[in-house]
Amino acid sequence: MSSTSPRSTSPRVLGVAVPSPLRRLFDYLPKGAPPPCGWVPGLRVRVSFGRRQVVGVVMECRDSSDLPLARLKPIEACLDKAPLPLDWLWLCRFTARYYQHALGDALMHAMPVLLRQGRPLETRTRERWRVLPDHESSSHTLARAPKQAQLFTMLCQHPQGLTSQSILAQGFSREQLRSLEAKHLVELLEEPMNAAEWPPAQNLLANPALPLNAEQATALNALCEGLGRFHPCLLHGVTGSGKTEVYLQLIEAVVAKGRQALVLIPEIGLTPQTLGRFQQRFRAPIVALHSGLSDLQRLDAWEAAANGRAAIVIGTRSAVFTPLARPGVIIVDEEHDSSFKQQDGLRYHARDLAVARAKHHDIPLLLGSATPSLETLHHAQQGTYRHLRLRQRATRHAPARLELIDLKGRPRHGGLIAPVRDTIAATLEAGHQVLVFINRRGFAPTLACHSCGWMADCDHCDARMTWHRQPPVLACHHCDRRRPLPDACPKCGSADLRPLGSGTERTEESLAETFPKTPVHRIDRDSTRGKDALDKILTEIRRGEPALLVGTQMLAKGHHLPHVTLVVVVNADAGLYASDFRALEHSAQLLEQVAGRAGRASHPGRVMVQTMHPDDPNLRLLAERGYDALAESLLDERRIAKLPPMCFxxxxxxxxxxxxHVMTLAKEAADALRNHLEQHQLKVDCLGPVPAPMERRQNRYHMQVMLMAERRSQLHEACAWLVHWGEANPAMRRVRWSLDIDPQTLN
Known part of the structure; x- marks a missing residue:
């Protein structure tokens, strides 16, 4: 690999990574005068690739090629005057190597859409108009120009000035601005789109930090001791223990030293809440990166972080690829959350890349959670990560324990039994709010014929179709196939079709009937599709009036709902007996997180969990001793079974x-891999092939082969060979295949 510094002589060959599934570079000839920085890795170039033109990234500058130079194509154009950030290039290389993915594809995934399309990486500017010093009292000179006088008065009320967009939106014209400029009353400034200079350290806070309790102060002191070096820590705090305040004060210490902070959060729904809290605290420039931004907004934020103008970067999974000019700390909030793992294409885990990146930059890493993943907990127990505990809530109330409510033989209305409905009524009468958690969208999980037992199965998946009321339709949540509700049973012709089970819509309808005077807010993916829909609902809820909240796991992740004192889990059994060995861990995390929404303010909370298996030992352990005790038990089980995190x-x-096709090739791949492992004496177990837990999905059959090893290096050696075998085997082109490193689900 060549150096990333400019070369004294121009190379004869450029090794270019292009957006392609092929795991190799493609050689091109440099063309024309070199860019100002010389030919170096990190420059984007436009090249001819097959029958199309694509944007690629120069990764190597060499004097020779395996092909005759006469057969190489020249590049079409160089798109950059300077290379893309070096830390970003390193991260992309690491990601492609670790996840056994094509480098060109990884590079394209990690950069904003507009950079993939060839747009220059440059600072966009906007116009800002402000009154010139010592001219604030000059409005008397505008007596004959009343509109200019109004404009001048408005600008005087904003000492920092206003953007042209804001001024024009108030009904003023550009000609009026130019007239004031000609009279030397105002000046025009050009500033970056993501503007604001970093304030001095003593003026960093817009609002003072909150006082810390003893546990928070101890954790913060430990974190500040590690500034300036790689210092991975797990901040393990119960829900409501004030982890975010620790984040804020750690970031304050980092930004005061002129360094940048990267904060990763699991869901786009949490971005406005988190961004708002950070903006209230800091005067430093903050940018957000998530899928809700336009392509132009995302590029502006990316560029501001890369050039060091953004002090704090907040984003979801893909924000881990944001380049930083002066990295100071990386924080991963709710590190256990499965949404940090990309489930298709480049199957990276943002938390794990954050660990690698923090080590590369030699900066602290903070992983925060009330329910840490078993991987992170294992690292903390082994001493790889420092384990910081927050055992008490910021309020005086202890976290509510789970009360297991037996469902067997008890009639349900909208999924809820009578004693639970009575408790809901008492809570509402006391003036509090109730959260009813049901992790299933729609009106009912499926539709069934009461005469012959027919059920509405999906034609394309091994799954049942969900009955939705708004609009009335049967929908598959796996392939998104939809069909109208039948008037009669397609099998026997009976009109006695009934919903089985409850979804959020049915529970919402039932609660609205039972409590007609209380507003019912449903929060799921269907009810929050509109712009700002979730924010509007949460704003209404935070007014504090008695209300019923019906929601999926969208409500369980990090939302502060101070007026909720009762949480009801409609059915806790979904993950108890699933085939995926991680299912119980994920279900326990979800239950504990949703339980943490209760009693976060002045009143204690209560959590009622309906279940058909109240005597299940794992569920009872979670209810009686909490997530930490269950996690210890699960780690012991994984140790005996030699499953992650005890292996890779x-x-x-x-x-x-x-x-x-898929069965034949899966067996062929497994047999070839076993022969390779035996010949090279690699201690890697090869299991399968076996059908995926959902074998048919989207009208495609799914098989899988599992590889496990105690040493990561041996696993990756086997994976690299398997990838090479798959690419070299023409028969593998008949199927779609991928390699998932550190899978978080078997589905």
């Missing part, structure tokens, strides 16, 4: 519309 895992996934 990869999953070869194959899919095809033809069942015989």
């Amino acid at each position: 895992m990869a999953l070869l996934r194959l899919e095809s519309p033809r069942e015989e």
Whole structure:
């Protein structure tokens, strides 16, 4: 690999990574005068690739090629005057290598859409108008120009000035601005789109920090001791223990030293809440990166972070690829959350990349959670991460324990039994709010014929279709196939079709009937599709009036709902007996997180969990002793079974519309891999092939081969060979296949 510094002589060959599934570079000839920085890795170039033109990234500058130079194409154009940030290039290389992915594809995934399309990486500016010093009292000179006088008065009320967009939106014209400028009353400034200079350290806070309790102060002191070096820490705090305040005060210490902070959060729904809290605290420039931004907004934020103008970067999973000019700390909030893992294409885990990146930059890493993943907890127990505990809530109330409510033989209305409905009524009468958690969208999980037992199955998946009321339709939540509700049973012709089970819509309807004077707010993916829909609902809830909240896991993640004192879980059994070995861990985390929404303010909370299996030992352990005790038990089980985090895992996934193709090639891949492992004496277990837990999905058959090893290096050696075998085997082109390193789900 060549150096990233400018070369004294121009290279004869450029190794370019292009957006392609092929795991190799492609050689091109430099063309024309070199860019100002010389030919170096990190420059984007436009090249001819097959029958199309694509944007690629120069990764190597060499004097020779394996092909004759006469057969190489010249590049079409160089798109940059300077290379993309070096830390970003390192991260992309690491990601492609670790996740056994094509480098060109990883580079394209990690950069904003407009950079993939060839747009220059440059600072966009906007116009700002402000009154010139010592001219604030000059409005008397505008007596004959009343509109200019109004404009001048408005600008005087804003010493920092106003943007042209804001001024024109008030009904003023550009000609009026130019007239004031000609009279030397105002001046025009050009500023970056993501503007604001970093304030001095003593003026960093817009609002003072909150006082810390003893546990928070101890944690913060430990974190500040590690500034300036790689210092991975797990901040393990119960829900409502004030982890965010620790984040804020740690960031204050980092930004005061002129360094940048990167904060990763699991869901786009949390971005406005988190961004708002950070903006209230800091005067420093803050940018957000998430899928809700326009392409132009995302590029502006990316560029501001890369050039060091943004002090704090907040974003979801893909924000881990944001380049930083002066990195100071990386924080991953709710580190256990499964949404940090990309489930298709480049299957990276943002938390794990954050660890690698913090180590590369030699900066602190903070992983925060009330329910840490078993991987992170294992690292903390082994001493790899420092384990910081917050055992008490910021309020005086202890976290509510789970009360297991037996469902067997008890009639339900809208999924709720009578004693639970009575408790809801008493809570509302006391003036409080109730959260009813049901992790299933729609009106009912499926539709069934009461005469013959027919059920509404999806034609394309091994799954049942969900009955939705608004609009009335049967929908598959796996392939998004939809069909109208039948008037009669397609099997026997009976009109006695009934919903089975409850979804958020049915529970919402039932609660509205039972409590007609109380507003019912449903929060799921269907009810929050509109712009700002979630924010509007949360704003209404935070007014504090008695209300019923019906929601999926969207409500369980990090939302502060101070007026909720009762949480009801409609059915806790979904993850108890699933085939995925991680299902119980994820279900326990979800239950504990949703339980943490209760009693976060002045009143204690209560959590009622309906279940058909109140005597299940794992569920009872969670209810009686909490998540930490269950996590210890699960770690012991994983140790005995030699499952992650006690070993390392990869999953070869194959899919095809033809069942015989996917079964044949999965067996061929497994046999070839076993022969390779035996010949090279690699201590890697190869299990399978076996059908995926949902074998048919989107009308495609899914098989998988599992690889497990105690040493990461041996697993990756086996994976690299398997990828090479798959690419060299023409038969593998008949199926779609991918390799998932550190899979978080078997589905």
